[in-house]
Amino acid sequence: MTHSVTFSEVEKKAHKRGMNFKEIKELFYKKENTTPTLLLSKSEIRRNYDALIAALPRVRIHYAVKPNAHDAIISEVYNRGGNFDVCSAGEIEKVLKTGIDPKTLIHSHPIKSIPEFDFAIDKGLELFVIDNPTEVEKLTRYNKKLKIIIRFRINTNSTAVVNLQYKFGCQLEDVLPLAQKIKETGHDFYGLCFHIGSQCTYSENYVKAIESAHSLITQLDTDGFNTRLLDIGGGFPVEYTEPIIPINEFCKPIADAIDYHIRPGIQIISEPGRYIAATPTTLICSIIGKAQRDGKMWYYLDDGLYSTFSGILYDQCQYPVVSNITGEHKLSVLAGPTCDSFDVMYDGLMIPEHNIGDKLLFTSTGAYCEVSGSNFNSLRRPDYLVID
Ligand SMILES: Cc1ncc(COP(=O)(O)O)c(C=O)c1O
Structure with missing residues (x-):
């Protein structure tokens, strides 16, 4: 069963690689930024x-x-x-x-x-x-x-x-x-x-x-x-x-x-x-909906399987889920923003309870991700923000 990872765990790993996580963290906490956004580190x-x-x-x-x-x-x-x-x-x-x-x-x-x-x-x-x-x-x-x-x-x-x-x-x-x-x-x-x-x-x-x-x-x-x-x-x-x-x-x-x-x-x-x-890109998403179904917490994000997460389907990939929220991990589902039931990225994920407006980070989302996404439901696709 996959668990979300904390900011400090990702920060430690990034630091070991020589990557400065500070800018990503600042952008994550910035109130007025729009999501979904792909942060691309030069x-x-x-x-x-x-x-x-x-x-x-x-x-x-x-x-x-x-x-x-x-x-x-x-x-x-x-x-x-x-x-x-x-x-x-x-x-x-x-x-x-x-x-x-x-x-x-x-x-x-x-x-x-x-x-x-x-x-x-x-x-x-x-x-x-x-x-x-x-x-x-x-x-x-x-x-x-x-x-x-x-x-x-x-x-x-x-x-x-x-x-x-x-x-x-x-x-x-x-x-x-x-x-x-x-x-x-x-x-x-x-x-x-x-x-x-x-x-x-x-x-x-x-x-x-x-x-x-x-x-x-x-x-x-x-x-x-x-x-x-x-x-x-x-x-x-x-x-x-x-x-x-x-x-x-x-x-x-x-x-x-x-x-x-x-x-x-x-x-x-x-x-x-x-x-x-792959590793230069980090996706920031927001939770736009929340429900309890079949004993699981369902979170609906502003990016999904039809966009950046298309790599789950075409590239057989799972991206680390990073959260700044701590607490008891609960059985959860992360779903995308479209009206299609197929648009589910993670089912059986263990994460602390989140609320609407909370953000999540997904690391290593730079390869075979948004390139294979579509404009299904005419939803907004994420913009890139080039950093460092
Ligand atoms: C001909 C060719 N070269 C290079 C690549 C890149 O491979 P990778 O992303 O695994 O390094 C691919 C991937 O499909 C390919 O088809």
């Missing part, structure tokens, strides 16, 4: 970026824009020397505003509509991911020589919370024929990539994929293909309601596997999304 973006590059010294970061394409995240990553992974015309337009060279972006969507493909080429992108022969045929439309990355999948005993190997990725034995087909279209087989799944707590899955990449590179060498890039995807885990090991410990076996298996001339990139974007 310094936390920088800390996450720096922690990941320190943990993976050979790896260059291409922030995967999909979990959160907020301009502040894009510019912090860019100012830190980071690059981007994009999947659509909209994402390309957003990152190009930084002034980044389009040739250096990776377009990681293995299936691109012709208009999306044309748009990316027109904007100057050169690095594309494919995973099947039909997608390779689309390359014949383009005269400019493109750098093509093949996405493969691996089988693992333990899977990530979000499985990204179901919809995409070719089998290992399909890689050589695909490289051959790319060559026949006049384009350049450039490298390999994989994505072991999002919120993956098993570093051994990356290690296994890196070992597979090594065998593939050896076979590709024999057949005369020059592998210049390995993209190890995203997937790095974030602490939500369950503790996870620090990122440097998590990445150590991955960094070692890269050093051991992948020769120095091959460029290594990664496409982290969640790890960069």
Whole structure:
């Protein structure tokens, strides 16, 4: 059963990470602020970026824009020397505003509509991911020589919370024929990539994929293909309601596997999304309704499953609930503001009794949250407030 956590517990944890919780606390207590609001900490973006590059010294970061394409995240990553992974015309337009060279972006969507493909080429992108022969045929439309990355999948005993190997990725034995087909279209087989799944707590899955990449590179060498890039995807885990090991410990076996298996001339990139974007955002909500039903306290919030909490549904995630109210914890339900009965975020939560107008904080709500929300019931969606 999940309990809410107190401000001091969150403050202690934030402090340990080097995050200043003071500003969040001040905004929480400010009387006149409107809710729901998403507080986005720029310094936390920088800390996450720096922690990941320190943990993976050979790896260059291409922030995967999909979990959160907020301009502040894009510019912090860019100012830190980071690059981007994009999947659509909209994402390309957003990152190009930084002034980044389009040739250096990776377009990681293995299936691109012709208009999306044309748009990316027109904007100057050169690095594309494919995973099947039909997608390779689309390359014949383009005269400019493109750098093509093949996405493969691996089988693992333990899977990530979000499985990204179901919809995409070719089998290992399909890689050589695909490289051959790319060559026949006049384009350049450039490298390999994989994505072991999002919120993956098993570093051994990356290690296994890196070992597979090594065998593939050896076979590709024999057949005369020059592998210049390995993209190890995203997937790095974030602490939500369950503790996870620090990122440097998590990445150590991955960094070692890269050093051991992948020769120095091959460029290594990664496409982290969640790890960069999740913890910088904190949601502040207000309680707008209260009822007692079936022996439980029901609280209705001004944000719900159809908006920021859509991550509960699409990302299989639970966000820590933080309250400044103390007292006996009672069996409670947190529901959203729409008129739909499905709009329930937490059922069976233990929290002290609250009243209308009280606020709650939800930490680590920056990745795969508001991006998958909707305007159902035409309710107000939360605004972002960029802090520190
Ligand atoms: C191709 C690709 N790269 C990177 C990511 C980001 O993954 P994560 O947020 O787990 O780091 C995703 C997530 O869906 C993806 O599909």
